[in-house]
Amino acid sequence: MSDPYTPAPTFRPGGGAKRFGTGEKAKPASIYNMFARIYTHARTQLPLLIGAVLCVIAISLLEFIVPQLTRYTIDHIIPNRLFNKLLLIGGGVLGAAVALGALRYASTSLMASIGQRVLYNLRNDLYRHMQSLDVSFFDRNRTGDLMSRVTNDVSILQQMISSSMMQLFTDFFTFTAIAVYMLWIDWKLTLMLLATFPFMLLTTKVFGKRMRSSFRTVQESVADVSDHLQNTLTGIRLIKAFTAEEYESERFSERTQKNMDANIQVTRLRAAYEPIIDFLNFLGLAIVLVFGAWLAMKDQMTVGTIVAFIAYLRLLQNPIRHFSRIMNTVQQSAAAYERIMEVMNTKAEIVEKQHAAILPPVNGHIVFDHIDFAYSNDSTLLERFSLELEAGKVTALVGSSGSGKTTIAHLIARFYDPQNGEITIDGYSIKDITLASLREQIGIVSQDIVLFNGTIAENIRYGSLQSTDEEVMAAAEAANAAGFIESFPHGYGTQIGERGVKLSGGQKQRLSIARAILKNPRIIILDEATASLDTESEQHIQDALAMLLKGRTCMVIAHRLSTIQKADRIYVLEKGKIVEFGAHDELLRLEGRYSQLYELQFPQTDVS
Numbered sequence: 001m002s003d004p005y006t007p008a009p010t011f012r013p014g015g016g017a018k019r020f021g022t023g024e025k026a027k028p029a030s031i032y033n034m035f036a037r038i039y040t041h042a043r044t045q046l047p048l049l050i051g052a053v054l055c056v057i058a059i060s061l062l063e064f065i066v067p068q069l070t071r072y073t074i075d076h077i078i079p080n081r082l083f084n085k086l087l088l089i090g091g092g093v094l095g096a097a098v099a100l101g102a103l104r105y106a107s108t109s110l111m112a113s114i115g116q117r118v119l120y121n122l123r124n125d126l127y128r129h130m131q132s133l134d135v136s137f138f139d140r141n142r143t144g145d146l147m148s149r150v151t152n153d154v155s156i157l158q159q160m161i162s163s164s165m166m167q168l169f170t171d172f173f174t175f176t177a178i179a180v181y182m183l184w185i186d187w188k189l190t191l192m193l194l195a196t197f198p199f200m201l202l203t204t205k206v207f208g209k210r211m212r213s214s215f216r217t218v219q220e221s222v223a224d225v226s227d228h229l230q231n232t233l234t235g236i237r238l239i240k241a242f243t244a245e246e247y248e249s250e251r252f253s254e255r256t257q258k259n260m261d262a263n264i265q266v267t268r269l270r271a272a273y274e275p276i277i278d279f280l281n282f283l284g285l286a287i288v289l290v291f292g293a294w295l296a297m298k299d300q301m302t303v304g305t306i307v308a309f310i311a312y313l314r315l316l317q318n319p320i321r322h323f324s325r326i327m328n329t330v331q332q333s334a335a336a337y338e339r340i341m342e343v344m345n346t347k348a349e350i351v352e353k354q355h356a357a358i359l360p361p362v363n364g365h366i367v368f369d370h371i372d373f374a375y376s377n378d379s380t381l382l383e384r385f386s387l388e389l390e391a392g393k394v395t396a397l398v399g400s401s402g403s404g405k406t407t408i409a410h411l412i413a414r415f416y417d418p419q420n421g422e423i424t425i426d427g428y429s430i431k432d433i434t435l436a437s438l439r440e441q442i443g444i445v446s447q448d449i450v451l452f453n454g455t456i457a458e459n460i461r462y463g464s465l466q467s468t469d470e471e472v473m474a475a476a477e478a479a480n481a482a483g484f485i486e487s488f489p490h491g492y493g494t495q496i497g498e499r500g501v502k503l504s505g506g507q508k509q510r511l512s513i514a515r516a517i518l519k520n521p522r523i524i525i526l527d528e529a530t531a532s533l534d535t536e537s538e539q540h541i542q543d544a545l546a547m548l549l550k551g552r553t554c555m556v557i558a559h560r561l562s563t564i565q566k567a568d569r570i571y572v573l574e575k576g577k578i579v580e581f582g583a584h585d586e587l588l589r590l591e592g593r594y595s596q597l598y599e600l601q602f603p604q605t606d607v608s
């Protein structure tokens with residue numbers, strides 16, 4: 001939870017249902033799969049891994065040797081009064097302690113560095129995969145939830161790799177070495193001891209299943225909290241404007257309460273699990289004491305061996321005791337891993353064909369040919385919809401809110417795919433060309449201006465990442481933005497704050513136009529680009545836009561008819577259907593829907 005969150009640019013009140021991919025739920029990932037995947041990542045650091053495993057084997061051997069020194073002291077040195085060997089024994093124990101310390105240090109550092117690298121790769125893979133997913137994936141899933149998968153869930157896995165896996169390895173080797181030795185010394189006693197282990201494993205299994213489900217709830221609640229934070233912190237102005245601080249604090253506390261309850265549930269499970277394991281450990285001790293003493297009294301076992309057996313028993317039980325703690329981390333990680341894999345297993349629906357062509361520089365003749373489109377199965381938005389945008393001309397879409405104008409624009413950029421029909425640009429079906437070559441030739445200036453936290457220059461350069469400072473400045477000049485940028489003390493180096501909060505609406509708009517000018521695409525989509533601006537800003541922007549539109553194919557989506565009177569052709573849409581089209585004057589003469597809209601906006605204008 002300590003990772004910084006990057007706020008997303010839009011405010012979406014409430015959380016909404018959580019849905020992944022196309023709706024299918026990921027199968028619970030097995031712990032085996034999780035380790036297999038971690039191993040695939042860790043394999044790239046084989047030398048480090050081998051180093052860590054060698055340290056672990058050495059630790060197990062040393063752990064095994066120390067009780068042997070005790071046994072030798074009790075059974076040989078004391079009865080035979082070998083004073084000269086005492087120093088050797090003392091030195092041996094201390095030497096083993098120093099070596100154990102050094103080996104533990106080495107193994108921990110090695111595992112931490114493997115863990116961090118695995119985490120680095122996993123987090124980057126996850127982010128890259130998310131970037132490759134469709135717009136519809138982000139429509140369906142909550143931003144805060146996705147952020148918590150990349151930050152919180154990956155961190156949980158990292159903790160497991162760095163600390164718990166090391167312990168797991170050490171325990172495994174120690175357990176095997178000691179169990180073999182004990183069987184060799186006294187197989188009957190050892191088998192009696194080992195009889196308690198199936199109970200331990202069974203308890204672990206039963207509790208493990210419950211813990212995993214509780215951990216999943218914990219992680220989901222962390223995602224909820226993170227989603228709520230993301231929504232409300234980015235929408236803080238709205239909250240203040242509606243004095244909804246108390247309401248939001250209440251909603252926040254509901255979410256944190258869910259997190260608290262789930263954590264309490266996990267703690268209760270652990271609290272019940274550990275005493276059961278402890279009882280089974282004591283049962284083992286009782287068996288060694290009773291039967292060991294019985295064998296010693298019958299001279300079938302030396303006292304030194306009993307003492308060593310008890311020391312080994314502790315070493316044998318330690319892995320099980322650790323295992324209960326590790327199991328916590330492993331179960332928590334398995335839940336985190338499932339959440340990560342849900343994203344990784346989601347496939348993009350909008351994919352390029354295998355040998356997709358690269359779209360050559362186009363003139364920009366765009367045709368919608370009998371398009372059927374629906375966002376979801378139940379509501380068709382476009383039905384056998386056809387439209388033509390002439391190359392190098394300005395085509396405007398007008399119509400009431402929700403009539404589908406933005407959707408049509410998004411279909412050109414393949415943010416969504418229609419269910420039927422074809423969209424072509426200069427005769428190329430957009431499904432046959434690479435997404436990059438398509439989107440490189442389209443510039444979108446939208447009503448939701450998205451600016452990233454950074455400098456003005458960085459935000460303009462987003463249009464073409466390789467551009468020089470001079471090109472950035474020329475684009476700003478063309479977008480009528482150079483004047484206000486240069487008036488800032490830090491000019492192009494001015495930090496604009498999160499989502500450009502330090503800029504006015506008109507300034508933001510001009511930056512977004514400069515960005516599009518720098519991109520220099522053949523096709524421009526202006527979505528409500530001049531909404532809600534004062535007249536002075538608007539004049540600046542109209543000039544900037546005129547610069548942007550010059551010589552390109554343009555689709556202008558506008559509510560305000562004043563902005564599109566010079567468009568070469570205007571389409572009037574209602575509920576996903578074209579009801580009229582033509583030039584401004586032609587449409588006015590028709591006295592249909594367009595002239596109605598026009599009269600609503602300009603009541604004093606004589607339209608006859």
Ligand SMILES: Nc1ncnc2c1ncn2[C@@H]1O[C@H](COP(=O)(O)OP(=O)(O)OP(=O)(O)O)[C@@H](O)[C@H]1O
Nearest residue numbers: 139375376381399400401402403404405406407408
């Ligand atoms: N991502 C989405 N998922 C589901 N439905 C959507 C999505 N985006 C838009 N819609 C729905 O599709 C319809 C058309 O929306 P669209 O944004 O294309 O209209 P518009 O004409 O651009 O509206 P406005 O002028 O208000 O921006 C609306 O009913 C809207 O609710």
